[in-house]
Amino acid sequence: MNQSIGFLGTGRIAEPMIRSLSRRFPNSTILVSARSLEISTRVETLHNVSVSPNQNILEQCKIVFICLLANTAREVLPQLEFTSTQEIISVMADISLEEVSSLITPASNPCVTIPLPFIEQGGCPLPVYPESPVLETLFGDENDVITLSSESAIPPHFAATAILSSTMKQLDVVAHWLGEHAGSQRNGERYVANLVSGYLGAMPRDGAGRFKEAMEDLSTEGGLNNQLRQLITESGHYETLRDGLEQLHRRLKAAAG
Numbered sequence: 001m002n003q004s005i006g007f008l009g010t011g012r013i014a015e016p017m018i019r020s021l022s023r024r025f026p027n028s029t030i031l032v033s034a035r036s037l038e039i040s041t042r043v044e045t046l047h048n049v050s051v052s053p054n055q056n057i058l059e060q061c062k063i064v065f066i067c068l069l070a071n072t073a074r075e076v077l078p079q080l081e082f083t084s085t086q087e088i089i090s091v092m093a094d095i096s097l098e099e100v101s102s103l104i105t106p107a108s109n110p111c112v113t114i115p116l117p118f119i120e121q122g123g124c125p126l127p128v129y130p131e132s133p134v135l136e137t138l139f140g141d142e143n144d145v146i147t148l149s150s151e152s153a154i155p156p157h158f159a160a161t162a163i164l165s166s167t168m169k170q171l172d173v174v175a176h177w178l179g180e181h182a183g184s185q186r187n188g189e190r191y192v193a194n195l196v197s198g199y200l201g202a203m204p205r206d207g208a209g210r211f212k213e214a215m216e217d218l219s220t221e222g223g224l225n226n227q228l229r230q231l232i233t234e235s236g237h238y239e240t241l242r243d244g245l246e247q248l249h250r251r252l253k254a255a256a257g
Helices: 014-024 037-043 054-060 070-079 097-104 133-139 151-160 163-182 185-202 210-217 224-234 237-255
Strands: 004-008 029-032 049-051 063-066 087-090 111-113 126-129 145-147
Touching: 004 014, 004 054, 014 029, 014 037, 014 133, 029 054, 037 049, 070 097, 087 097, 087 133, 097 111, 126 133, 126 151, 133 145, 151 237, 163 185, 163 237, 224 237
Parallel strands: 004 029, 004 063, 029 049, 063 087, 087 111, 126 145
Antiparallel strands: 111 126
C-alpha cells in the first residue's frame, strides 16, 4: 500500500496506530498533527512519519483518522476544509456519527471504531460502524475487524473496554496472593500472566459461546475453580459488574446524543 494517511490528534490511542501503520506500510506517508506535542515529536522519529499542520494533512491525505476529544473536535474541525473524496475514520467515543458528518462536510460517510493501545502488536478487536473496507485494509491483517449492525452498538463496545482495568486488578490480587504464599512476587506474576494468556490463547475466537464452554469445562463439582466461582458469585461481584457496565453504557449514550 502506498498511501498518505493523516491523523488529526496525536494522543495515547493514535500513537500505537501510527506505529503499527509505519511498521506494516513502510512506503506510505503518515502525517500527524502536533497534538500532543510530546507524542507527535516521538512518532516523528519513525522513518515515514511527519508532523504537519491540520489543513496540510487534509490537503495531502485521502485517509484521515480523527483522534480528538469531542469538544476539541467541535472547535477544530469547522475551521478546516475537507474534500468529498476523503475517507474519514473517527475514534471518538462521545460524539455521534451524525455530528461528525456535520463537522467534516463535504466529506461524508465517516465510520467509527474503537482501537486499543495493543493494536501496535496486533490482536486488537476493532468494532466498526458502518462497514469500512479502508479500516480492513489498514488493520485487518493483524486485527479482528468486527462490522456492527448499527451505530447504537458502538457505546456498549466502548463500555466493555472498561473491563480491562478491573480484570488487571483481579489478576494482580491473585499474583500477589500467590507470591506471598509461594515466596516470590516475580514468579507469582509470571505464573498468573502465563496461566490466563495461555488459556485464552488456546480458546477459539469465533464467538460461538466459548466463554460459557470454558467455564463449564472448569466447573467440575467440588473442584477448585467451581468453589472459587461460587464464592465470588455469592458476594454479588458479577451483579456489580453488570450494573457498572450499564452505567457506563448510559453515560456514553448520553454523551453521543
